[in-house]
Amino acid sequence: MDANITETPMPQEIKIVSKFLVLDDDQSCRDQIRKFCDENNLIPLKVQADNVMGVLKSNVDLGGILLAENFGSDSSSGLQLAHAIHAARPELPIFLRRESCEYLDDLAPQDQRLFASAFMVGNIVHLRAALDESIFSFAYPNVLVRGISELTTAALESQFINMKSEVEAPYIVRDKLIFGEIFTLIPVENNWCRGYMMLQSEEQSLLELVKFDRTHVSADKADNFRGLNGVLGEITNLVWGAFKNRYSGVASTDRHLSQVPIVINHLHRYISFGSDNPQLCFRYTLTDLAHADASPLVINQKFVFNLNWNPDDFSENETSVEDLVSAGELDLF
Amino acid sequence: MAQILVVDDSATVRNEVGDFLTTSGMSVSFAVDGRDGLAKLKSDPSIKLVVCDINMPNMDGLTMAEKVRSELQNQSVSIIMLTTENSPAMKERGKAAGIKGWIVKPFKGDAVLPTFKKLVGV
Numbered sequence: 026m027d028a029n030i031t032e033t034p035m036p037q038e039i040k041i042v043s044k045f046l047v048l049d050d051d052q053s054c055r056d057q058i059r060k061f062c063d064e065n066n067l068i069p070l071k072v073q074a075d076n077v078m079g080v081l082k083s084n085v086d087l088g089g090i091l092l093a094e095n096f097g098s099d100s101s102s103g104l105q106l107a108h109a110i111h112a113a114r115p116e117l118p119i120f121l122r123r124e125s126c127e128y129l130d131d132l133a134p135q136d137q138r139l140f141a142s143a144f145m146v147g148n149i150v151h152l153r154a155a156l157d158e159s160i161f162s163f164a165y166p167n168v169l170v171r172g173i174s175e176l177t178t179a180a181l182e183s184q185f186i187n188m189k190s191e192v193e194a195p196y197i198v199r200d201k202l203i204f205g206e207i208f209t210l211i212p213v214e215n216n217w218c219r220g221y222m223m224l225q226s227e228e229q230s231l232l233e234l235v236k237f238d239r240t241h242v243s244a245d246k247a248d249n250f251r252g253l254n255g256v257l258g259e260i261t262n263l264v265w266g267a268f269k270n271r272y273s274g275v276a277s278t279d280r281h282l283s284q285v286p287i288v289i290n291h292l293h294r295y296i297s298f299g300s301d302n303p304q305l306c307f308r309y310t311l312t313d314l315a316h317a318d319a320s321p322l323v324i325n326q327k328f329v330f331n332l333n334w335n336p337d338d339f340s341e342n343e344t345s346v347e348d349l350v351s352a353g354e355l356d357l358f
Numbered sequence: 359m360a361q362i363l364v365v366d367d368s369a370t371v372r373n374e375v376g377d378f379l380t381t382s383g384m385s386v387s388f389a390v391d392g393r394d395g396l397a398k399l400k401s402d403p404s405i406k407l408v409v410c411d412i413n414m415p416n417m418d419g420l421t422m423a424e425k426v427r428s429e430l431q432n433q434s435v436s437i438i439m440l441t442t443e444n445s446p447a448m449k450e451r452g453k454a455a456g457i458k459g460w461i462v463k464p465f466k467g468d469a470v471l472p473t474f475k476k477l478v479g480v
Contacts, residue, residue, distance in 0.1 A: 183464030184370070241374035255370040262368065262413075263463055266442015270462070353466030355438065355473055357459040358452075 043088030085202035180263035209261040217338035220330035298331040360387035365395035366411040378467035392417030412441040423455040
């Protein structure tokens, strides 16, 4: 690894997590829900009733919502809130905690469609199956998850100078909201997966790094957003290439390859790939070692395998790890 | 009159490679894709080395390398690919087009500078 960047490595045991809003006033239930979350790789985020919609607006990387039917002021306020959440963020599955039953059949049809499933806290283990269906439905090979983190860190280290890099535990989101202002999108295709990789970041933080000469863009071009675009674009290119080289298997060209429109709504910072497939996310934070007061740069990396996902055919190129080390060296013919 | 032509659609890479080579005492010119690279080579016979990406719009780097030999009839300029690609099939195609070498990105100037200098004769 290059001396330019200080890397915080991913732990040996990779745990893929998912962030959930927990909307529940009952302290004893919350305790049991927290225990369940700990045991099932969920990160619970507690929210007050009067702040739910605000929190929804500020969080772009949620997996879903655990909602008590009686959350808020009265027995039906949970249902009312579910309507508001569903209207604002229909992509987020809502799991309804009920007091007396763990099914939805007694609800009106317009209420039933709001929820992924129902559960009772005394029988919360049954929620696991619903989570597997909605959130952890894609099995990501450990070596793939680790490899993505490694090759992305290598790409970051080649494009930023004197920075400390940290990567959080990978997580699953159902959110379709875009983080930041700068956003790249590139197809990822081979014989075991087809989809897209996105990198998303904030302009102001990147701008500061250009000004402080932490990138390969001239500091005197820091006022031109196209230079910033180029930084994220080149990182995307490096990750895309390394992914392709490391995980062998070229996409077949002798069969029809389907495509679906990708829809972006700029007003709502929303992107749809035509499916509700969960997305595999990584969050990298880069800190300028010489300017402690500078804003850290956060880069969100998301993979959505919306066109094909067949991990049984997954393979890693045996020489790829060595290739990572030898990148940048000249192979003379 | 440039010694080295850097062909890459990424301004970041052009800047990174160009800055390094200029600081190392070489004269550098730039092209933004294969089509532009062919035009620059045609108009500047002083170019001795081309450092070229593969995946670019309008014309990719391997096609450009092939056309340098076939259309421009330029057999003397050295071409080195600087790319994220690393497949044997692509390298074979590059060899057939008469390229001199292959660098898998990212660019690490110190690792390649002596060879670059030898290829441009400084």
